[in-house]
Amino acid sequence: MSTLTVNPSLDGAAAILGVVPSGTSGDDDLELLLERFLVSIAALAGAQAGAVRVLTDDGLHMRLVAQQGLPPHVQEAEQLVDRGCGMCGTAGGADGLGWVDDLRSCDRQGGGHYFGGQCKGVLAISLVHADQVLGIYNLFFESRVQIPPATQTILRLIGQLLGLSLHNARIERERLRVTVMKERQEMVNEVHDSIAQTLAYARMRLPLLNDAMLAHDDTRAIKYFSDVKQAVGEVHDNLREVMTYFRTRMDPLGLLHALQGIADGFYGRNGIALEIRNTVRHLNLSDAQEVQVFFIVQEALANIAKHSMARHAAIIINKTPAGLEFVVEDDGLGMAAPGVSTIVTSAKELAAPTHFGLEIMQSRAQRLGASLEVGDNAGGGTHVRLLLPTPPATTAEHTQ
Structure with missing residues (x-):
């Protein structure tokens, strides 16, 4: 049996380390990067094939996540192996590097005489x-x-970098899981805040309506019927708002990119020119803060589109001594004048919509620890002002 000495050059080792992924990626991206890594390390080491296995969540097995050069029947047989299987199990149980000569256990796994043959x-x-x-x-x-x-040092270092990649991938999966759970909870909160309470009110009104009808008290019956009708209308409107909220997700490129995306299509959808005036280079907001600010601004713009009859609107972002300020304003009718939706509903003899949008914005501002102000502009139109207080400076910042 011939003996091959593996002694990769520094350039070759550096090339491999450059291929090893260290950041977070999706599972598909990570597997592609691992396969690229296997191509490089197998070529450098003179190996005919390579594989990467990760421990399952229960820690009892090792799952094949990437391979290069293995025959199809070996790939199938090696998809899931026991954690304690041979030298692989030894390496999987401690920080180690080991050589496997006795491949009989590998062949029994279903290698079809690949192990011990090729x-x-x-x-x-x-x-x-x-x-x-x-x-x-x-x-x-x-x-x-x-x-x-x-060479053993280089191979161990590569193992550590791959371990970092797998660790980051697990963190990303956990982050996504937590995000999904938070979105579900947000949906429950939105439904409760904007729908469930109104339905409870309508339900309380129905027995009163029934009693008035049985008593032939037309005045009370008409009043209770109007209350129920208004409540059902509010539920319908707010259900649409909740559906819009969960269909329109935050742009992954961040808040400013998301707002620019809204501005680009706002005139085409509503006939209102929307301008963004931003004097702040770095917002320095967390992901959670950006999401809440985005939906407050989105709700303010939805109100402009529905009620203002404006020709122009603006999103203004400034840094003030008190904190980070977002202002959404328009040149429309103002708060005192009846908006387009009020005029339409009045023409149809429907109850005018209530200010659930404002309540939702106030609720989001409270979650941010921010203040929200809604009022008329001096020259006409309305404004919504959101102020996020500047967090107190840390001791390190004072000493710099």
């Missing part, structure tokens, strides 16, 4: 992050390989 040896290197083994990567060789200490 493959004479397997190298197993653990993927470690913060002293926790997250998986292993394997290199498959046609003959015995001698591994110099310098």
Whole structure:
């Protein structure tokens, strides 16, 4: 049996380290990056194939997440193996690097005589992050390989970088899971705040309506019927608002990009020119803050479109001594004059809509610890002013 000495050059090792992903990616992106890594390391080490396995959530098995060069039947057989299987299991249980000569257990797994035939040896290197083994990567060789200490150091370093990538991928998956749970809770809160209470009011009015009808008290019956009709109209309007809220998600490129996207299409949808005037280079808001600000601004713009009869509107972002200020204003009718939706509903003999949009904006402002002001402009039109107080400076900031 021939012996192959693996001694990668510094340039080759640097090239591999450049391929190893270290940031968070989606599962599909990470697997593509891992496959690219396997191509590079297998070529450098003279291996015929490579594989990356990660521990399952229960810690009992190792799952194949990427491979290069393995025959299809071996890929299928190696999809899920026991954590304690052979040298792979040893490497998966501790921060280690090991060579597997006895491949009989690998062949029994279902390798179809690949192990011991085409493959004479397997190298197993653990993927470690913060002293926790997250998986292993394997290199498959046609003959015995001698591994110099310098090469072992490089292979371990690669294992650590891959471990960091897997750790970051897990963090990203957990973040997405938490995001989904928060969005579901937000949906429950929105339905409760804007719909459930109104339905409860309508339900309380129905027995009174029934009693008035049985008593042939037309005056009271008409009043209670009007109350129920108004409540149903409010539920319909707010259900549409909730649906719009959860269909229109925050732009992943951030708040300013999301607002610009609204501005670009606002005139085409509503016939109102929308301008953004921003004097703040960096908003320095968290993701959660950006989401709340976005929906407050969106609600303010929806009110402009429905009620203002304006020709122009603006989103103004300023940094003031009191904090970060967002102002949404228009040159329309103002708050005292009847808006377009009020005129339309009056013409149809319907009850005018109430200010649930304002209540929702106030609720979001409270979640931010911000203040919200709605009023008339001196020259006509209305404004919505959201002020996020500047957080107190830390001790480190005072000493700089």
